[in-house]
Amino acid sequence: MERHCTVDDPYLINDIVLCEMAWVLEFAYDHPKGAIVEVLEKLLMTDGLEMADKNTVWVALKDYRATKADFADCLIGRINSAPGCAQTATFDKALKSLSGFKPL
Numbered sequence: 001m002e003r004h005c006t007v008d009d010p011y012l013i014n015d016i017v018l019c020e021m022a023w024v025l026e027f028a029y030d031h032p033k034g035a036i037v038e039v040l041e042k043l044l045m046t047d048g049l050e051m052a053d054k055n056t057v058w059v060a061l062k063d064y065r066a067t068k069a070d071f072a073d074c075l076i077g078r079i080n081s082a083p084g085c086a087q088t089a090t091f092d093k094a095l096k097s098l099s100g101f102k103p104l
Contacts, residue, residue: 001048001049002048004048005046005048005049006047006048007047007048009048010047010048010049010050011048011049011050012049012050012051012052013043013049013050013051014051014052015051015052015057015075015079018040018043018051018057018071018075019071019072019075021039022036022040022064022070022071022072023070023071023072025039033064033065036071037061037064037065040057040061040064040071041061044057044058044061053079053082056075056078056079056082057075057078059078060074060075060077060078060079061074063077063078063098067094067095067097067098068094069092069094069095069098070094073090073092073094073095073098073101074098076088077095077098077100077101078100080100081100085100086100087100087101087102088100088101088102089101089102089104090102090103090104091103091104
C-alpha cells in the first residue's frame with residue numbers, strides 16, 4: 001500500500017470496508033477493541049488513503065471507543081445524522097445509551 005497510495009493518487013476505503021475490517025478483526029481474529037481503534041486511527045491518519053467523509057468516521061470512532069456499540073453501528077448513526085436525521089431506529093439494546101439512536 002505504501003508504494004501505491006499517495007497524496008496525489010490516494011486510494012478510497014469505502015465505509016462498508018471499514019465496518020467489515022473492524023468486524024473481522026474483532027470476531028475472526030479476536031482483537032480487542034483498543035487494537036481495532038488503533039488500526040482505524042492509523043488508516044484515518046494515512047495521507048494516501050481517503051474515505052467518503054473522514055470527519056464522520058472520526059466521530060464514529062470516538063463513539064465506538066467510548067461505548068459498547070459496534071463500530072458499524074456507530075458509523076451508521078453518524079452517517080445518518082450528517083444530513084439531519086435526529087434518530088436512527090435500532091433493535092440493538094447496546095445502542096440505547098448512544099445519542100442519536102432510538103431502540104425499538
